[in-house]
Amino acid sequence: MKVLHIIPSVAKVRGGPSKAVIEMVKALRSQNVDAEIVTTNDNGKDLLDVPLDILTDRLEEYGNVPIRFFSRFSPNLNAVREFAYSGALTAWLWQHITDYDIIHVHAIFSYASTIAMAIARIKNVPYINRPLGQLCEWSLQQSKLRKQIYLNIIERSNLLHSQSLHFTAEQEREEFHQLGLNIPNFVLPHGVHIPEPIPDAQDKLRQILQIPHQIPIILFMSRIHPKKGLEYLIPALSKFQDSNFAFVIAGNGESDYMNQIQDLLEKHRISDRTHLVGFVNGETKNLYLQGADLFVLTSHSENFGIAVIESLAAGTPVLITNGVAISPMVKEQDLGYVAQLDSEAIASTIQEFFEHPQVAKQKGDRAQQYIAEHYSWAKIAHSLINIYAKYAKYTKL
Known part of the structure; x- marks a missing residue:
């Protein structure tokens, strides 16, 4: 054929x-x-x-x-x-x-x-x-x-x-x-390809980003585009000024919109803990996915969400919005968190992640097995x- x-x-x-x-x-x-x-x-x-x-x-x-x-x-x-x-x-x-x-x-x-x-x-x-x-x-x-x-x-x-x-x-x-x-x-x-585990991925990623071991990493990895809802995610993260965390944005976009995002990070006072690492691929991408503590994609609409599946395959729990089409599966199988596309709702979910990190890890472990079996x-x-x-x-x- x-x-x-x-x-x-x-x-x-x-x-x-x-x-x-x-x-x-x-x-x-x-x-x-x-x-x-x-x-x-x-x-x-x-x-x-x-x-x-x-x-x-x-x-x-x-x-x-x-x-x-x-x-x-x-x-x-x-x-x-x-x-x-x-x-x-x-x-x-x-x-x-x-x-x-x-x-x-x-x-x-x-x-x-x-x-x-x-x-x-x-x-x-x-x-x-x-x-x-x-x-x-x-x-x-x-x-x-x-x-x-x-x-x-x-x-x-x-x-x-x-x-x-x-x-x-x-x-x-x-x-x-x-x-x-x-x-x-x-x-x-x-x-999705199930990646080979990278030994000590969390330690290695923190060395690259030069952040202490105990600080959780929240990873956004996608094309930088208005569809992706960063205008909701960034204000949500700004509510945790007193919390220790690192925010990683991995991806590229049009220069004008990238400038808007940088202005938004400054406005909400989280630019000092944000790492704009650009497009990542191959082993570097796997390191970010495996080394992060939470993957976030707060999109208006996604007909699937490939990066979400890749994160789940890496054993990293996800926080996605209802507009991501695989959100019903994530919710039903308890592989991560699903929130409304609203800064308050996203912030509330992040708070849950901060308060119960072991529960998040259990979601990630469950996700890795489920994705390997079905995707x-x-x-x-x-x-x-x-x-x-x-x-x-x-x-x-």
Whole structure:
């Protein structure tokens, strides 16, 4: 079976969805599925330094999976640049999309995804779409009029002709049902790699940050974006001026917004205990996840929350908000804390963590075992293969 994954960008600045598609393809290929990725060289305001128009599987940064990059139109106008138009990608899809048995499209409201679904419809190639939370209520409220027009004129027909929609959490599917679109769908989460334990991770992280051993570390690790709710988390943390803790922000964002966050840290008088460490990856990322005492993600909306799962896999309890789609699972399995997106509610939960650190550790220990049993990439890939077989042009694997 030949499977083509299409996504507007695999750049790190685009966050978890970009990483997920690479891991998904890698897991599928480990089970003898001929899976590839087509994308653009989008890198936010910049462009990736990658080979264009050819298939390569020798880029370690992108998992050494087969991937084709095509040039993205890059005007200074942000709205046009974000749309990620690519004429070269369009021409290639028109010529080659019928070479594949099924197309797995990631995202909507973006040129690469939209044109892929349109061409697949014309060429009668079956496709499924993973909307990346863009059909959730919070996302649809951003640039609301533009998205309503786009959805009604263009994307609705693309979605209605898809074989199925791929949601990564039940909460994401429930929000989609509010739109009243009768489209087959399934829920299949992302997988996660269980990291090798790092001996004395907490001591090593405190040495790097130069903080005393007994001070708890609260870790925020995500793309720095207004969606992530730092405007609620920072005021919540400011209520603990008399408590000893360190706050780590690991991630990158647009420079203007990063400046806003730094101003907010100053305003709430916690900049002196905050460590802005930028984007972390690989062994360094694992060290932060394993060395922290509490992982926090106070988002308005997350269709899954890859960093949350990674934290749980590392055995670190999480504090997330109801907008994170896996919050029902975290609450039901008692793997961490779930709070309303409100500074007072977040502060109250942090207080509970401070007062009962042993309970938090028990949640983390429970989380590590649960994630290993239910979220391995091998298990997710096996389920995805069965879904492909149901919809593909040829079902022989």
